[in-house]
Amino acid sequence: MVAEMTEKIKDLKSRKRAVILAHYYTRPEVQAVADFVGDSLALSIEAARTQADIIVFAGVYFMAETAKILSPTKKVLIPDPEAGCSLADSCGADDFAAFKKQHPEALVVSYVNTTAEIKALTDICCTSSNALEVIRSIPADREIIFAPDRNLGSWLKRQTGRENMILWNGACHVHEEFSLEGILALKAAHPEAPVLAHPECKEPILMVADFVGSTAAILDYAGRSSATEFIVVTESGILHEMNKKYPDKTFIPAPPVDSTCGCNDCAYMKLVTLEKIVAALETERPEVVVEESVRSAAERSIRAMLELNR
Ligand code: SF4
Structure with a gap:
């Protein structure tokens, strides 16, 4: 079954000039059919430079959205649009906009694990690979809002000794457990x-x-x-x-607190299956769409991050 699906995907990919980008947290058989496997930063860079007509994003929704933000003329498909992220969900756009208003002088640094709307409210994005570098690139006397992960934010504060970082109170259910x-x-x-x-x-x-x-x-x-x-x-x-x-x-x-819950697995990432990749390639759906004013504002904050990694 896996071999049959894998062959089908290979054939569809070459006929449709498609590329499959997969995150390290997806199922092994999904990683095996991908053209590129990486973490959030590497996947963002790859999404920005691919020449393919179609990007199939084997990962969670915010990652596919990031690909669309960076490659607006390409068709970006997400095999399962229900593949969300508890961390991205912990930071709603309206609440975050109100939080930002309370700190008008602060520069906003957001992890890429956020929705397009949050990225549009952000000055510079970061991933766990480059978060330290991003924080260190900001003048020491400038106040920073860091969102959405409170654990990563606290770690960055300890590493940099910066007291002027205001943290959004979000978390990832997998890493908290x-x-x-x-x-x-x-x-x-x-x-x-x-x-x-x-x-x-x-x-x-x-x-x-x-x-x-x-x-x-x-x-x-x-x-x-x-x-x-x-x-x-x-x-x-x-x-x-x-x-x-x-x-x-x-x-x-490492085990989670409840050894029976399987919560050191990201259930969202595991929603992506070979069958869903085949269906996405065959039907060219579900397609990720980001409204243009949000996309262009979000792109600025992602490009500001990518510039640092040149
Ligand atoms: S592991 Fe956590 S942060 Fe990563 S996609 Fe899953 S829920 Fe989101």
């Missing part, structure tokens, strides 16, 4: 294994981590490190790429 006790137990059982954590995790978890970084930085660290075992504290989809890249190393997923 990791169990400190579970991680400490794994550490005791595997004393040589470094703990690699994503900065969207809560502070106590980041305190016991040996390395904190984006999914791309975690992958890179695992490759450079001489350790052979690692405890991985981020969405479990990343393990597919880790095992593929470093087959001689062992990656142990």
Whole structure:
């Protein structure tokens, strides 16, 4: 079945001059059919430079929207439009506009895990890969609103020593659910294994981590490190790429507080299946549409970020 779907996707892709971009958190078989697999930053860059006519975005909605914002003349398809994001949902546009009004002098830095409307209210976007660089590029005396992830925002404050950052109170349900006790137990059982954590995790978890970084930085660290075992504290989809890249190393997923809930998996990312990719390519639907005034304002904040990464 997987082989049949994979062949079908290959055929449809070449007939329609389509490209599939997939996030590391999607299902392994989805990552396997993608032309490009990456984290949010790498996917944004790829979406901006692809020459394809159609982009199929195997990821969550805000990522597909980002692709459309950067490539407005291309058709961007999302295999499942219900693939949302609890972090993006924690920051509504009306509430955020009111919050911004309370701090009129502040520069707004938003994570790309936001809707197009929030990006349109933002001065410069960031991802977990470049958030430190973005914050450090802003003059030290300038007040900053950081949205929407409070854990990443707090981590940035600690890393940069900046007190003038005002944080929006949002969070990702996956990264909030990791169990400190579970991680400490794994550490005791595997004393040589470094703990690699994503900065969207809560502070106590980041305190016991040996390395904190984006999914791309975690992958890179695992490759450079001489350790052979690692405890991985981020969405479990990343393990597919880790095992593929470093087959001689062992990656142990950190457990969530409730070991029966499967909440170290992003349920939204897992909504993308091979069947839905086939259907999207066949019907060229569902298509992502962003209203032009929102798109152009959102594009400015994403381009401001991409300029820093040149
Ligand atoms: S892992 Fe969290 S931040 Fe990432 S897409 Fe899923 S809900 Fe959103």
